[in-house]
Amino acid sequence: MIPATRSKIWLPAAAIGLVVAALIALAGYFLLQAGLRHSTPILQEATRTGAAAVGEAVAGQFARALELGIPLDKLVGVDAYLRRIADGSPQVGGLALLDGDGRIVAATAPDVSGETFEIAAGGARASLVVEAVSPLFEDAMRRIWISLSLAALLAGVISAALTAGYLRLSWQPSRERLLRAVDRAGEGDFTEVAVFETSGPFFAASQALAGCVEQVEAARRKLAEAVATIHAIDFDGSLGRRVDTILQPLEGRYVLPDRGGDETQRAEGPAPAGGLIWRAAVVAGLSAAAFPFVGNFAIDRGTTSLSAAWVGVVPLLAELLLFVLGVLAGRVAAGRGGAVRALALILLGLSTGAVFWCRDYGLFVVLRGGAGFAAGLALAALLGHGRARPRVLTLALLFAALVVAPLFAGLLAEAIGRRASFLALGGLVLALCPFLVGMGGDRAEERPKAGAPWFDPATALAMVPVSAFVFVLIPLGIGYNNYLVGAGAVAMLGVAALATPRLPRLAIGAALGAAALLLHYAPGGDVVSAYAAGAALGVALGGALANAAGQPRAVSAALAAGAAVGLLLAGGAGQFGFSPSLAIAAAALLSMALPLVTRSRLAPAGV
């Protein structure tokens, strides 16, 4: 890396992320104010109406007692009755029964104030005070504020990631290449071609350099013409010897490109990987954004053909199986990349969006299978035709699928609900299709090196609990009908995975063990434990992936196998009543024992 460019990557990325987050937060504030200006009077009126209905009904009960000649002070259990009414009516904060002189006969609190309902029957008078409150309002406001903050944060993080990705994967290579070309030109070597771009400042600088080279070439052409002229009249060879003496000092001093014409040269070789990586990340993110809804939607559609434990798991298993088939089909279809990518993305968009109209469990399984096949096909067609950097690609996919996707899904569900979210995700895929297909030509896929491992057991062992956690335990646990809370646990996992460097197997096993303990001993539905378990699983996955960096084939196979086993374990746990945390603990033990059982070639050196 050129000295002093690191700050030129992270500083703009952080600044743009912060500015976008702040702008979205401000916009969210103004939008909420507009919404509240419209809604508050209506909601307050609804609360008052509800409280009044309760007041009238309760006052009617006391009037009936007075009609029957029962004095209010002789009524038994009035305090408990009023408290029960207040507890059962969210819009009622408190109730107080007063006698004809205004003395409190019974009350849920000493200082109840609000609308008064007169009670007059049997010659006696009394009154009931009903305090209208809206606890729903405060809860809803808290949730909206959290959602808006997360939306601002997410927009900032995505903007920062886009900026950093562009600067790291496009700007920096172009900058380094340009500097190398200029440096070489300074040494008299004018053959280096500057950048890939066809417009922009790098292209302009490259053209300026080409213009300089052209001046040198023009001078060299003039010399060549002079030499040719002398050779034409050199009948005895004496002139040639003198010319050679003149040319000798220039030989090897300057290197010029060997080309005809004066067109600007473009760089050859592999194009920067940025385009492939962001396209793959967007496809993976949009596909993964549907995961929090799948189990919940499947259970709602229901089926009598399967036991309850498998209803939410089978669509995911079908999706995974067809995803793998899609990947294999995408590799076979190499050479028709553009068409395959377009078809796959259209199928992905349609399969995802069509769930909006789906009322049948079987059809839902088919649609999710179609989405899985399309996602696998699209990713294989995208990544099979370029030379993406495996580690950067892994990080980008993790970021998209495990950080952005769950948070986006959670926010989408808050905004428009689960069913419409499928439609929105499908629509987004179709809308982005022209950008995701890409214009680049196909390149031959890089063949794995001979003897490269085909499977990484450590990654597979880490993926087993991650799969059960992300696909089943969270969506059908704390994330059931509360997608934003579930999204937080998965995002924790993603962030931890991104931040984790290479780890010894023992540490990976310990992280899995910690996750197993947290899930086993924490009370059901405890959000903090789930988040901590997510972070522990993320450490295990991130460590395993970092250890296996540079071996995409082994990692891909391990992730697919681990995901399948994780889903089967989650389903089996529901079916046979064993705790999924036991399976995670088993994975932890196996992970720690792995180096003892096999001297894997994947064991990282030095860790």
Add this chain to the structure above:
Amino acid sequence: MAPSTRIILALMATTAAALFLCAGLVFGGLDRLALRSSEANIDFLLGQLRRSVEANVGLGLPLANIRVVQNLVERAKATDGRVLAVEVFSPAGVSLFNTDRGSIGESIPAAWRSAIRSRIVGDRWRVEELGDIIVGEVMRNDFGEPVGYLAVTLSSEARDRHAEGLIVALSARLAWVAPIVLAAALVMAVFMFDWTTRDIRQLAAQLLGRQAPGSGVFAGAAQGARSAVDRAVRDFERAADDVMKTDEA
């Protein structure tokens, strides 16, 4: 299109999407609040009705034989104008008492069955169907076993009015907030990318001889390249002149 232009457009698209997401979040949150408020308003009605029916069940009578329930459901409907229908049905899903008397004996819709099967929270279930909201409760006997279900159908007219007004209010606010936010994000992005490529533009200007050497990573390299170019041109031209002079000599 230059990569920096593409990334600026992507940032604009992200910002625009986030704006719409914020509007959606405000709409979704307030719309849900309106819905919950409507539901809360019938909590009392639902609770009273359930307790009355359960009290009769507690006397030992089978639910289907408690004729007074028909009067209870009709009276409950009459107390609140937003209530479109009140229904009591058996665990098998057959309507036993209904404010729409013609529906007695019919099976409940599949969506209700699905809600009862998988979406009961604290003995309460809810379904949105054909624009109306159905809120139900489980009725239990003294042993805690379900003996039937209660369902109140609420009109969504008030909610729809609220939602329409909310969309108008948010659209009006978005109409001036969105351009300002997008313009600010654009200015920031253009400034940042301009900053990151400033030395590249200076390099181009130096190579073209339009600007004196400055400072920075590229300044020395540019000066070296320019000097090398001038030197090479000079060398080739001098050599060409010398070659031509060989004939004169």
